[in-house]
Amino acid sequence: MKKIILASGSPRRKEILSNVNVDFEIIVSDVEEVVRQNENPETVVKALAFEKAYDVSKKVSEGIIIASDTVVYKDEILGKPKNEDDAIKMLSAIRNTEHTVYTGICIIEAGTNNKIIDVVKTKVYTKNYSDDKIKRYVATGEVWGKAGAYAIQGFGATLIDHIEGDYLNVVGLPLSRLETLLEKYFDMCIL
DSSP: OOOEEEOOOOHHHHHHHHHTTOOEEEOOOOOOOOOOTTSOHHHHHHHHHHHHHHHHHTTOSSSEEEEEEEEEESSSEEOSOSSHHHHHHHHHHTTTSEEEEEEEEEEEETTSSOEEEEEEEEEEEEOOOOHHHHHHHHHTTTTTTOGGGOOTTTGGGGGEEEEESOHHHHHTOOHHHHHHHHHHHHOOOOO
């Protein structure tokens, strides 16, 4: 199997690949994640995933580089909260409604022109949780570094009613789509 390089320092993405015994190394991209609010969320995540993968591809001579980027979208792109007030605002905006989680995936084979960029969307429906619950959730610290200020794989699951789509997409790396892309375009199989 070709060497796999994960272009991410995300512990969640690392855990997803580790859980299926994929042998990989991590090389974190130096790309600054710039999100412009007026851009389409699909365009944003695809562009950022490509920028990260391309940055890492220039640092290695061989290997399959996997990069992704995730945003939450509810009337606007909800990135990672900057402070407590920002986290409260985001969690209030998605309360008792649905929003969409977009994850862009880019796979580049270093030293070649072989690359693919794709996006996965998942609808997330939240409960009608209280302001007090929002404050308690923010106090857990789980909101930091998370798009939309929540982690579905942690305490954030208590805020969710149900989802339509790929659960791992909401966590940050849609493994099923990743495997499909690796198999179709790179002749690799995770399973």
